[in-house]
Amino acid sequence: MLERLNEALEHIESHLGQRIEVGEMARIAVTSEYHFRRMFSALAGVSLSEYIRRRRLTMAGAEVLAGERTLLEIAVRYGYSSGEAFARAFRAMHGVGPGEARRTGAALRSQQRISFRLIVEGSSSMRYRVVEKEQFRVVGKKARVPLIHEGANPAIAEFIRSIDKETMRRIAALSDQEPAGIVGVSDGLDPSRAEGTELDYYHGVVTRADAPGSAPEDLDGLTVPAGTWAVFESSGPFPQTLQYLWRDVFTQWFPSNPYQSRPGPEILRTRLSQDAAHADAELWIPVERAAT
Known part of the structure; x- marks a missing residue:
């Protein structure tokens, strides 16, 4: 690759x-x-x-x-x-x-040519599984936020704080499949993944597309077609673990496995420690078999 x-x-x-x-x-x-x-x-x-x-x-x-x-x-x-x-x-x-x-004759800046090489460290393994999912819906609250590569995303943090507890309770009750519980869903990312480009962020749950009452009028919904998902697990300091997990998926896992990413939302399930310093993360990436 x-x-x-x-x-x-x-x-x-x-x-x-x-x-x-x-x-x-x-x-x-x-x-x-x-x-x-x-x-x-x-x-x-x-x-x-x-x-x-x-x-x-x-x-x-x-x-x-x-x-x-x-x-x-x-x-x-x-x-x-x-x-x-x-x-x-x-x-x-x-x-x-x-x-x-x-x-x-001013001094000018230079963008050096890039070349890629694989550095094999072998110090850790990435936990993953591949899952086939039927069509489902993401239901929750949506906001348009900028993409941030390093550190916490203040726009997302502020958006989550703005959702009242009763609304969160109703959203959580709609969860009926993996990934279970409250998740963060990023959709409509710019293909460039450039910092500052905007995306749709959903704070909600995953539920059956045809589940009764799964689309309350005061909530936002996203229907996701059936497809294949690669699911990655990681634990460590928050928020670095989440950002490094995404980086490692694309720089280590994809070059070593017969899959490629496909258009679709990315789903992140995060469980924080009481002091919010540590995170257990589960990242769902839409994938398809790569051409050979």
């Missing part, structure tokens, strides 16, 4: 001055476009689109300083429709405009 990802990275480098089709990169990596974006952001720590933007502006910066092409020629070469758009993007990355950089 990593070898194929590196071949896709070579495709980026050979097409920086052309239109880059993510579908073609996914084909090279022998996976879906959805999974390719997810894998890249997990492994690289930056979204695919942001990496391509930085690489183009790195190469454009070298050409600006070389002085062999006009600024407009460089702008067009790297996909910008106008000199103004190129100048804005250039300044955002390098901290100086292209004209000034050429006149003064």
Whole structure:
């Protein structure tokens, strides 16, 4: 898998001055476009689109300083429709405009080429199982929140505090299947997984799609089609354990197993210690068999 990802990275480098089709990169990596974006952001720590933007502006910066092409020629070469758009993007990355950089020979920033390699530690094993689920519903309260990669998500914490105890009691009573009890459900994530992009967060339970009374009018619901789920378990400090669990799933488990992620909500069941310092977590990721 990593070898194929590196071949896709070579495709980026050979097409920086052309239109880059993510579908073609996914084909090279022998996976879906959805999974390719997810894998890249997990492994690289930056979204695919942001990496391509930085690489183009790195190469454009070298050409600006070389002085062999006009600024407009460089702008067009790297996909910008106008000199103004190129100048804005250039300044955002390098901290100086292209004209000034050429006149003064300013120091510019560089996005180094990424390559992936597997580091085998072998110090721990990941507990997981694969589950087939029929169609079900998530029922609870929903909020639109930003994605946060490190630390607690204050928007989610504030949203949960805003739900009164009686509403939470009614929601909890609707749980009738795995994962049992109150869960956090993330849906509609941007494929880039870029920090700050928004998602729909449900604080609720999983219940049968046809269960009587499973859709009270004052609650939000999400119908989830039947499919395959990989379920991962982990324990440790909160909230790092939850964030590291997601990271390890995409950087360790997927490259080593014949599955790829598929579109769908991610479900997290968390049980905190009394002092909220420790968490037992169960993460449900929608998956499908990978192409071979």
